[in-house]
Amino acid sequence: MPDISVGAQTFDLIFHPTESIVYAGLLTGEVKAFGYDEQGQHDQRFTLKPSKRSCRGLAIDEQGDHIWSVGKGKSLCTIDTRTAQITNTRPAVHDAPINRVRYVSQHLLATGDDDGTVKLWDSRTPAEIRAYNHHFDFISDFLWLSDKRHLVVTSGDGTLSVLDIRSSKTTPLAQSEDQEDELLSAVAIKGGQKVVVGTQMGILSIFNRKSGWGDCVDRVPGHPHSIDTLSALPSSYPSSHSTILTGSSDGLIRVVQLLPTKLLGIVTDHGDYPVERIVIDRAGEGHWVGSVGHEDVLKLTDLKDIFEDEDEDDAEGEVSENADSENERPDVIVPEMVKEEKKKAEGWDTDEPESEGEPKSKKRKKKQTKVPLAKKREKKGKNQIVTDPSFFSGL
Template sequence: MERLVDGLMSDDSEDINDDEDIEGMGDISSNSSEDSSDESASDGDNDRNSITEESKAGTSADGASSHPDNLLLDEENEVVKAILSGKQLCRNHPPSIILEDMITDICFHPIVDTIGVASITGDIYMYKYNNEETNLVSTIELHLKACRDIEFSENGRILFSAGKDLCIGITDVETEKLTRLYEKAHEQPVYTMTIINEDVFATGDDDGVVKLWDLRQKGNEPIFSIKKVEDYISAMITNRDAKYLVCSSGDGCLTTLNIPERKMHLQSEEYDEELTCLGLFKSERKLLAASSKGKMYVYNWGEFGLHSDEFPSISKAAINCMIPVTENIVITGGENGIRATSLFPHRQLGIVGQHDFSVETLDISNNGTLIASSSHNNDIKFWNVQYFETLNVTESVKGGKQKWFKHNLPSSEINNRSDFFAEL
């Protein structure tokens, strides 16, 4: 940007020098004309009158010249002003992060402005971010194969990680030292994990096995293990009471465990699609489960046998991940990009952002103003979603469901065609 400004300014100086050269040539011409024969007085008067009229015509009412060279200078000066003004504008979200390796998970730090990024190589990258830049501050080499899930503890001091190498790592965030390693924690690669409290966490693997772990226990043995499904555990979630652990799976059902009693509580009916991700809403009274066919099922917390409401999919494209941004609005990521949905009333709100490929992971920052998303393009994008705090979800987009589907929200940075033509 600075080079462009400098280039424009240098062009201005060249034009000014050209004008000086032209004036110099005029002096030479006037000197040579003194040596030539004099023309008649009437012809000279006519020429002077003609020049005077032309110069008047070439000067605007405010005294500015309309000479083509001067107009070009004015235009270039306006461009320079626009560029300088644009540089002064503040971004409302950090710039993108691009990795050489495939991104498998992302997780915001709960206290400071740092985001952890897990990769297919098993490494974890720590980036500090602000609205102007993102900086890689450390690389933690933990797993021999893909690191599939990372989670920070509530106080941000511990980083939990699990991967395809069957291991679970516990890392001190400040020192970046591995404080504990659960080797061969599962017989199959760990797919997902969740933190229940400061001592207990849970993991689920590709074979449908769920295990509970207690950091206070010595050794590498879980405090509880259960297998009630045949396909992978896609997501796990609990609430502040930490009584129930709800697990979704590729089998298309929810399996709920009673954490204090360390036993199975309930298993839902089986759907004909994979259940891919979970979220809590309405002060943790509602559980939302999304599917590989783009549907969303609502459960009353504690009543996990059958959903109480169902939201059909517009495009039937898979929903891979979700994140609550308010008590009533969910942001989902998948083959149709990043989209926002109001749950009550149920309404498609529009497009939050876009990637070139399917969105695989989502997370929300510690202050709730930013979400981050990643795709198979090895990129992480940030979106400012603060506008959801004041968004009126009762206002519908005119034109029906297809208009909702194509509606761009402020964070997408893409104008809707109807908005563009409305300004004309």
């Protein structure tokens, strides 16, 4: 699908849970809606401006009837998607700019700001239900664990916390030790039993819920830059329980299998722009991957182009896993639209990570050394990143 031009830098995007509509939150404070179809055509549905300041986060309810937007203006705004109207604005609900918003369950929202404050809201009442102040740096992401009704919070202060929304206490149920790195994103794998956290230094930290939240049980290196966003694969894919999409500040969206750890391929490339957000349509069960970086476009990539091409190649004959030359590498791990950009991924696990003080908006540096993306390493240590093209053969 051609890139959707949104007219300004995009910070967040969400999909309608049942319809082919995507919403983008922009630097200008606008929220724009676009319709799309299976042929890759798109059209703009509406444009609203809930705030004069930037829109940093969006959330949508289970029916897709309401959107909540937050941002630098510190307000919480409600948009009715059916009428394309702003129906409610709660001004100055935080003392600092709001960085994230998450729809948790019916009528319940969570917001997190740059100072580390988390607030819970009932969409039907004007005041917050509870406020949590145990974090002291920006709230980077929320992860909802519905089986225990726990809200996992990641923060730039280097800790992860777990909130029990059923409790009236304003202290967390659990909080991890300092991980000595900014925690930027989170996603659940293994049926929700493990939580993967992306960090500023490009390491995936894995927490095991059965072992408690005190510290991660494993660390997976490999990304040359920060991991700003994570997404699970749709459950229809056989390896969805252990395979995730990672969005890095080097502009690449990767398919990574965990436990055992393997780099499986590249979904798309945002060039010199860091990837801010990855979302899959149809409430995470569709086949369109939406991604935004610091450019003024929204990319929609079809997962079918990645997974189904492997079946066609398997019918003609399998490519040797021990291929040594560039020509023998299986191109199916890279979509057609990014084949010319494959070499940008060849620095996997070769670059030094970005320093913590470097702004995320800076363009990524050119890599100094290159390692073929699909070439197996001779020695495989613990959590070593290797490529396994056979991952796609059963899909």
